[in-house]
Amino acid sequence: MTTLNNWVTVCSDADLVANSGVCALVEDQQIALFKIKSANYEQVFAVSNWDPIGKANVLYRGLLGSVADCTVIVSPLYKQRYSLETGVCLDDQEVKLKVYPVRIEQNQVQLQLVE
Amino acid sequence: MSSLINANDAQKMRVVVVGNGMVGHYFVDELIKANKADDTQIDVTVLSAEPRLAYDRVHLSEYFSGKTADELALTTPEYYELSNIKFKLNAKVININKLAKTVTTESGDVFEYEKLVLSTGSYPFVPPIPGNDQPHCLVYRTIEDLENISASSAVSKVGVVVGGGLLGLEAANALKEAGLQTHVVEFAPQLMAVQVDAGGGRLLRSKIENLGVQVHTQKATQVIEKGDVCRYKMVFVDGTDLETDMILFSAGIRPSDALAREFDIEIGPRGGIVVNDQCLTSDADIYAIGECALWNNFIFGLVAPGYTMARAAASHIIGGDLTFQGADMSTKLKLMGVEVGSIGDAHAKTEGALCYTYENQPEEVYKKIVVDAEQKKLLGSVLIGDTSDYDTLLQYALNDIDLPANPESLILPSTGDTPAGLGPDALPDTATICSCHNVSKGDIIESVDQGACDVSSVKSCTKAGTGCGGCAALLKSVVDCELEKRGVEVKKDICEHFAYSRQELFHLIKVGGIKTFDELLDKHGTGLGCEICKPAAGSIFASVWNDFILEQDKGHVALQDTNDTYLGNMQKDGTYSVVPRIPGGEITPDKLIAIGQVAKEYNLYTKITGGTRIDLFGARVDQLPGIWTKLVAAGLETGHAYAKALRTVKSCVGSTWCRFGVQDSVGKAVDLENRYKGLRAPHKIKFGVSGCTRECAEAQGKDIGVIAVENGWNLYVCGNGGMKPRHADLFATDLDSETLVKYIDRVLMFYVKTADRLQRTSVWMENLEGGLDYLKQVVIEDSLGICDELEAQMQHIEDTYQCEWKTTIESEQSLKRFRQFVNSDDKDMNIVFVEEREQIRPATEQEKLELSDEQVEKLATELV
Ligand code: SRM
Ligand SMILES: Cc1cc2nc3c(=O)[nH]c(=O)nc-3n(C[C@H](O)[C@H](O)[C@H](O)COP(=O)(O)OP(=O)(O)OC[C@H]3O[C@@H](n4cnc5c(N)ncnc54)[C@H](O)[C@@H]3O)c2cc1C
Ligand code: SF4
Numbered sequence: 011m012t013t014l015n016n017w018v019t020v021c022s023d024a025d026l027v028a029n030s031g032v033c034a035l036v037e038d039q040q041i042a043l044f045k046i047k048s049a050n051y052e053q054v055f056a057v058s059n060w061d062p063i064g065k066a067n068v069l070y071r072g073l074l075g076s077v078a079d080c081t082v083i084v085s086p087l088y089k090q091r092y093s094l095e096t097g098v099c100l101d102d103q104e105v106k107l108k109v110y111p112v113r114i115e116q117n118q119v120q121l122q123l124v125e
Numbered sequence: 126m127s128s129l130i131n132a133n134d135a136q137k138m139r140v141v142v143v144g145n146g147m148v149g150h151y152f153v154d155e156l157i158k159a160n161k162a163d164d165t166q167i168d169v170t171v172l173s174a175e176p177r178l179a180y181d182r183v184h185l186s187e188y189f190s191g192k193t194a195d196e197l198a199l200t201t202p203e204y205y206e207l208s209n210i211k212f213k214l215n216a217k218v219i220n221i222n223k224l225a226k227t228v229t230t231e232s233g234d235v236f237e238y239e240k241l242v243l244s245t246g247s248y249p250f251v252p253p254i255p256g257n258d259q260p261h262c263l264v265y266r267t268i269e270d271l272e273n274i275s276a277s278s279a280v281s282k283v284g285v286v287v288g289g290g291l292l293g294l295e296a297a298n299a300l301k302e303a304g305l306q307t308h309v310v311e312f313a314p315q316l317m318a319v320q321v322d323a324g325g326g327r328l329l330r331s332k333i334e335n336l337g338v339q340v341h342t343q344k345a346t347q348v349i350e351k352g353d354v355c356r357y358k359m360v361f362v363d364g365t366d367l368e369t370d371m372i373l374f375s376a377g378i379r380p381s382d383a384l385a386r387e388f389d390i391e392i393g394p395r396g397g398i399v400v401n402d403q404c405l406t407s408d409a410d411i412y413a414i415g416e417c418a419l420w421n422n423f424i425f426g427l428v429a430p431g432y433t434m435a436r437a438a439a440s441h442i443i444g445g446d447l448t449f450q451g452a453d454m455s456t457k458l459k460l461m462g463v464e465v466g467s468i469g470d471a472h473a474k475t476e477g478a479l480c481y482t483y484e485n486q487p488e489e490v491y492k493k494i495v496v497d498a499e500q501k502k503l504l505g506s507v508l509i510g511d512t513s514d515y516d517t518l519l520q521y522a523l524n525d526i527d528l529p530a531n532p533e534s535l536i537l538p539s540t541g542d543t544p545a546g547l548g549p550d551a552l553p554d555t556a557t558i559c560s561c562h563n564v565s566k567g568d569i570i571e572s573v574d575q576g577a578c579d580v581s582s583v584k585s586c587t588k589a590g591t592g593c594g595g596c597a598a599l600l601k602s603v604v605d606c607e608l609e610k611r612g613v614e615v616k617k618d619i620c621e622h623f624a625y626s627r628q629e630l631f632h633l634i635k636v637g638g639i640k641t642f643d644e645l646l647d648k649h650g651t652g653l654g655c656e657i658c659k660p661a662a663g664s665i666f667a668s669v670w671n672d673f674i675l676e677q678d679k680g681h682v683a684l685q686d687t688n689d690t691y692l693g694n695m696q697k698d699g700t701y702s703v704v705p706r707i708p709g710g711e712i713t714p715d716k717l718i719a720i721g722q723v724a725k726e727y728n729l730y731t732k733i734t735g736g737t738r739i740d741l742f743g744a745r746v747d748q749l750p751g752i753w754t755k756l757v758a759a760g761l762e763t764g765h766a767y768a769k770a771l772r773t774v775k776s777c778v779g780s781t782w783c784r785f786g787v788q789d790s791v792g793k794a795v796d797l798e799n800r801y802k803g804l805r806a807p808h809k810i811k812f813g814v815s816g817c818t819r820e821c822a823e824a825q826g827k828d829i830g831v832i833a834v835e836n837g838w839n840l841y842v843c844g845n846g847g848m849k850p851r852h853a854d855l856f857a858t859d860l861d862s863e864t865l866v867k868y869i870d871r872v873l874m875f876y877v878k879t880a881d882r883l884q885r886t887s888v889w890m891e892n893l894e895g896g897l898d899y900l901k902q903v904v905i906e907d908s909l910g911i912c913d914e915l916e917a918q919m920q921h922i923e924d925t926y927q928c929e930w931k932t933t934i935e936s937e938q939s940l941k942r943f944r945q946f947v948n949s950d951d952k953d954m955n956i957v958f959v960e961e962r963e964q965i966r967p968a969t970e971q972e973k974l975e976l977s978d979e980q981v982e983k984l985a986t987e988l989v
């Protein structure tokens with residue numbers, strides 16, 4: 011996997027919805043963005059929006075949750091759980107989402123496109 | 126012509142099993158287990174006279190309520206093949222050569238054996254009455270018999286069952302269900318003479334007659350002649366007669382012992398193949414098991430003893446030491462809805478036996494216990510109309526437990542201070558809990574010690590409870606009691622994030638005044654939550670506080686499943702369906718046109734649903750607000766098709782138009798739908814309202830069913846269509862409109878508060894301790910003193926109702942969520958439709974591949 015070193019700005023922090031997802035279109039790639047937020051903690055994740063099992067662009071509409079220490083997104087179609095850190099599907103190790111490095115800089119959401 | 130079919134495999138012991146009924150199959154299963162367990166390799170051949178492998182004869186009557194032959198099957202050809210069991214169907218054995226050790230079938234095939242097992246069961250006895258061999262004179266034993274009965278019922282109006290025993294009454298029920306005018310003709314002075322005493326028989330008779338079956342006792346049939354009104358006329362010895370179109374003989378069974386009789390194997394004076402404790406016959410290599418076997422001059426006409434015989438025979442063949450020691454013939458069953466129980470010496474035949482009898486004529490309950498002369502031990506019992514004491518009494522009888530000082534307390538209605546049933550703790554370890562699979566309390570304790578920590582794992586280790594199911598309640602109480610003794614809490618946790626059941630979470634939220642998921646997690650949970658606890662909490666917040674479910678400030682939006690978040694059901698391609706509410710199925714032409722116009726403008730696939738409303742499919746997430754703006758403007762509201770909430774109230778047209786209607790069912794349906802719309806619940810809720818008992822709205826298949834009667838409304842509760850249909854229970858009759866609503870308020874709120882997540886009312890009822898009677902006490906008699914509160918909560922829900930779509934399209938912030946992309950107005954290129962029957966449908970993967978990129982782009986943008 012080659013990583014481009016330049017960060018692309020996709021939207022503003024205000025476009026994100028706490029503890030839920032939105033989707034951004036970046037160079038024809040659909041990317042699901044999630045923000046986990048509680049009183050003293052905040053983290054952003056970016057993974058591909060394509061549900062490889064349900065075969066539709068819907069992952070940003072899934073539910074966020076945790077399985078033991080792993081933060082997951084649950085597919086809204088058939089309920090498979092994917093790790094937001096590694097993209098690996100907890101219910102079928104063969105299946106994996108693309109994971110994009112993502113950060114918030116001066117209220118802008120930026121990510122790096124991976125091939 | 127003859128050929129040796131199983132001549133090879135000479136090194137293995139060859140066992141040939143004649144007959145593949147319930148017991149024969151159980152025996153084969155025992156050998157399969159033995160073959161798997163060690164290397165005693167046994168070569169098994171099964172010869173069955175029937176055209177199919179073993180099926181569940183005990184539940185044969187369910188064939189009439191829709192079970193298929195496949196569903197009744199106890200095994201499959203594949204399973205036998207996989208387990209290396211050879212079998213031949215339609216293979217009736219007609220010859221045994223004890224010297225050559227071979228058997229021959231009707232078609233001439235010859236099989237060699239080292240051990241032969243006869244499990245030929247029994248056949249129905251048809252009394253030798255002239256005229257008993259006519260086409261509509263039938264019996265009740267095999268699937269083919271039932272097919273014949275069905276065929277005959279279809280062309281008959283009146284049916285007679287000859288024989289008022291256990292099987293006869295079951296057969297009578299089947300005829301009654303088939304819509305026949307049904308009679309039972311019994312030779313003895315009472316029904317079920319084997320199991321029930323005269324007092325019980327009297328009550329049983331009156332109960333069964335009340336169900337519309339006519340009972341004729343002390344009638345011996347002399348001849349069956351051609352009838353005047355019906356097909357046949359039965360003439361009785363006393364000179365009376367009875368006309369009928371069909372006759373079903375159920376006058377007892379006779380052991381199928383023809384082979385033994387003919388080939389010189391000892392049989393009893395009144396039939397039955399004589400066996401010893403190993404189930405060996407008079408020939409050292411031939412066994413007999415099940416209903417064809419006679420042990421200690423007794424034939425056991427039930428499956429459980431047959432299974433014990435099968436275990437004994439199998440054990441002897443593989444060198445074990447299990448024996449058959451007789452069996453308990455106690456039975457508990459429900460005949461036409463009448464509960465009947467019979468234990469041990471029901472007729473008090475033991476010398477010195479004494480009886481206690483309790484009879485309650487108004488409630489049609491009869492209970493008797495038979496005790497020994499010292500009043501120390503229970504010998505037998507008869508229970509009619511209420512068998513709730515059966516488990517306890519059976520344990521006293523089977524385990525020789527000392528009776529309490531006043532034995533009558535065991536059957537008298539509880540007055541508060543009398544001892545309740547025998548707790549599981551009081552049973553000795555040897556007590557049989559499941560008689561079908563011969564599982565004792567000790568076996569259950571052992572499986573708990575080995576790590577089984579709930580009823581289902583105990584079931585899979587011991588097989589307890591997987592036969593007739595009659596022991597389920599006792600099994601659960603023993604398991605729970607053992608677990609508690611070991612300090613194991615019986616776990617009902619909703620998921621890994623909360624160590625509480627849904628009901629407990631409900632209380633925590635309500636009592637603690639908790640209004641957000643963060644607060645709930647902080648106070649009572651761990652981790653981030655998941656797809657189970659988040660929607661459950663969301664649903665409870667909605668039931669308790671009835672806030673707007675997409676409230677972003679309280680974080681509710683993050684709790685909802687995608688369907689609730691986007692207020693529509695997600696389809697396979699990521700688009701949504703749109704279902705406006707059409708209360709009671711009543712709609713004005715203008716609203717119909719408005720729906721049509723929206724569907725046309727957005728090119729949505731349009732379908733009438735099974736819930737009497739209209740579903741528009743294929744809306745992209747970004748189109749939903751536009752669509753709903755137009756629908757709301759036309760006066761339509763959300764139909765909550767996406768929510769665990771009230772769905773539809775199906776109605777029939779009722780007295781306004783229909784010549785049979787007795788009340789305005791549409792009006793009632795519209796009122797009810799408007800009252801309960803928006804109520805969030807553990808699962809979806811459906812209603813039906815019919816204008817008369819013809820029931821065109823199918824109300825008895827709904828969670829709440831209302832049927833109009835002359836004096837008001839009859840209320841039915843907890844019905845279900847879907848995966849496991851359940852007929853609703855009649856809850857109350859002749860209600861005025863005010864009481865009707867009051868009862869529905871209470872039932873629904875009680876359900877919302879106490880059901881598990883995703884539990885429909887039907888399953889909730891099945892699991893509700895005390896069942897329908899308990900619910901009636903809570904709702905009608907207010908036994909818990911909570912009815913005011915339940916009603917107040919429902920009123921709050923009604924007062925705070927809002928159409929979620931109306932609220933959504935009015936809120937800038939909410940609307941932002943209905944975008945495919947935060948940073949672009951492009952559409953999702955993967956959503957592609959093709960046309961079929963003049964409407965759109967999602968393109969298949971193959972079709973998408975066949976369309977060029979350019980075409981896809983064009984199709985996708987055309988639909989904007
Ligand atoms: C649209 C419709 C089929 C149709 O084209 O007619 C339908 C469609 C779906 N049904 Fe249904 N059911 C529809 C009438 C029924 C009926 C008939 C009725 O209501 O009289 C039943 C049986 C009656 C009952 O519920 O007791 C029915 C029993 C189910 C079940 C099984 C529930 C059960 O308790 O066994 C499910 C699964 C579930 O809810 O877990 C289900 C689930 C579904 C889902 C939600 C499956 C899904 O997750 O995608 C479908 C959503 C389609 C959509 O986008 O709207 N649907 N479904 C019907 C909508 C009725 C309406 O106007 O709201
Ligand atoms: C409607 C009904 C309801 C019942 N309800 C209950 C109940 O609630 N509880 C209970 O405990 N019991 C009940 N019973 C009784 C129970 O079904 C029997 O005890 C049980 O089926 C006996 O099993 P079996 O294998 O001995 O005989 P069967 O099941 O009768 O099997 C014998 C098989 O051997 C075959 N056979 C006979 N002769 C030959 C031959 N020469 N060659 C090859 N095959 C042959 C027969 O065709 C048959 O398939 C009920 C029975 C019926 C009919
Ligand atoms: S029956 Fe199955 S396929 Fe048909 S609508 Fe209902 S859930 Fe969908």
Ligand code: FES
Pocket residue numbers: 558559560561562589590591592593594595596597
């Ligand atoms: S007694 Fe029949 S399953 Fe247990």
